[in-house]
Amino acid sequence: SQKIEQNSEALNIQEGKTATLTCNYTNYSPAYLQWYRQDPGRGPVFLLLIRENEKEKRKERLKVTFDTTLKQSLFHITASQPADSATYLCALDMPPTIYNTNAGKSTFGDGTTLTVKP
Amino acid sequence: EPEVTQTPSHQVTQMGQEVILRCVPISNHLYFYWYRQILGQKVEFLVSFYNNEISEKSEIFDDQFSVERPDGSNFTLKIRSTKLEDSAMYFCASGPGQGVATQYFGPGTRLTVL
Structure with missing residues (x-):
């Protein structure tokens, strides 16, 4: 079955550090993420x-990376700030049936809640 | 900056009643969407709409649901006979179309079914 997994429910980091969030997927061939x-x-x-x-x-x-071989995307926030604290969602978009004339759809992961501590 | 707007912000209804959730997409956008998010759960796709017809719909979007673009600005989601499990945040989104996938979400309508 199709599955989207984001690395963890919660990620806590210190201000100024780089936050790295992961999105893995199986049984999808997304056109974009x-x-x-x-x-x-x-x-x-x-x-x-x-x-x-x-x-x-x-x-x-x-910064976002996308590795379709590993079926993984990494999302980086450099020089993180407390204002970056939020839930971050990845979403996969399938190729629409008729490109440009079909609005398509997005399938979301559960999200990772990032907390940046001062 | 243009925004997607949604009304009402909170709707309380009795089980079995009909509700209409309203959205005003960004004016020059061509793709329209409804998603829902049950409290504490993921954002779930309901339906997408282009050129006055449904493009895609999920299993959630059964015969109780319908969408309409009654004029050039509004996009509505109707739930004919609400159930307790329809309680959720409902988000409208719009996109520029022409193959551009980016979606811009509205602030949501919180639907509470009693």
């Missing part, structure tokens, strides 16, 4: 998208 941030009681906020033919994407202090 997305990372979102979710704060309590709020909707997910899009952070980064990486396509199946891309190895790495960066945006400011964020």
Whole structure:
């Protein structure tokens, strides 16, 4: 059966360190993978998208890698700050049946709750 | 910056009643979605919508659910006869379309079925 696993429910790190979150999947062939941030009681906020033919994407202090052989994505936050404390979700997107004319769907992992301590 | 908006923020209803959750997607977006999140659980896909028809739907999206884009701005989710297990946070999302997968989520409607 298809499964998405994010490395742990909770991750605690010290301010200034790099946070590394893991997303592993089985029995999927995603066209792309997305990372979102979710704060309590709020909707997910899009952070980064990486396509199946891309190895790495960066945006400011964020970096995502995507290894389709290992079926794994790593999400890094460098120079972490207490304001980075939140739940981070990975989501896999399947190729839509008819590309560009089908909205497709995203399948989310359970999320990892990151706490950055001052 | 444009945002997806949802109303109401909290809806309380009795089991068996019909509810309509409303969303205003970002104005030039073409793809629309509904997701739900039961408290403490993962975000679950319900349905996606493009060009006035459903693109994909999950097993959760049974005959009790329907979606509609009644005009050029609103996107609604209707639950015909609510059950206790429909209690959840319901998120609307929209995307630019044209093969761009990024989705922008609204703040959610918390549905409580008593």
